[in-house]
């Protein structure tokens with residue numbers, strides 16, 4: 309299935325009338341880049357999607373200094389960008405943790421885990437999505453979130469939610485950068501070469517260490533909201549290849565997303581399996 313979202317009646321097959329999804333990630337923009345298409349698709353079918361973003365991304369690249377200068381801090385800029393992206397994707401609730409950006413591997417694990425456990429206990433998600441062990445591109449904060457979220461779901465045993473790990477398809481971001489370079493060449497621009505993705509310049513690290521996915525979804529219809537959500541993160545987009553992706557290009561460049569079912573949490577099927 310490519311463009312057709314599951315009908316609301318299909319949700320009955322999951323054994324619950326209102327399944328919900330909790331996405332647990334590290335920084336503003338992770339949600340849009342890693343799983344923006346699936347989030348938008350779920351929200352469009354009436355599934356409640358919540359996001360726990362464990363930091364404000366305040367130590368991220370300030371690659372749009374003009375924008376930051378207009379505001380009190382990168383922290384508040386990125387929080388506002390995240391709220392806009394969440395609205396585009398249809399996320400119902402955004403919870404932002406106050407952990408220091410870049411320090412997640414070194415913060416007491418219990419502190420991060422208690423935030424994740426609290427969100428799971430309050431929201432009762434049927435399914436949780438977090439990073440895979442490769443942290444999308446070996447980002448230490450992402451790997452720490454993978455470890456903490458896995459530990460929390462494992463601690464709940466069979467009563468825990470279904471857990472999925474999101475990874476990026478190997479080579480997908482290289483294709484985006486190659487596309488951007490072609491457009492940039494053609495337009496004969498004097499701006500710097502668009503060789504990064506959201507401040508990351510080691511493009512080939514994206515998906516390099518990803519485990520084999522168990523769920524591959526193609527969200528062509530929802531690749532445009534995904535692109536629009538990505539563009540909300542303006543503070544991270546200076547010289548980014550993503551600025552050269554048009555709405556026409558988005559289904560080709562951004563539609564494929566990879567997920568892998570974890571071996572912790574409930575053994576029951578997840579509604580997520582319908583999205584393929």
Ligand SMILES: [Zn+2]
Nearest residue numbers: 334335338450
């Ligand atoms: Zn991140």
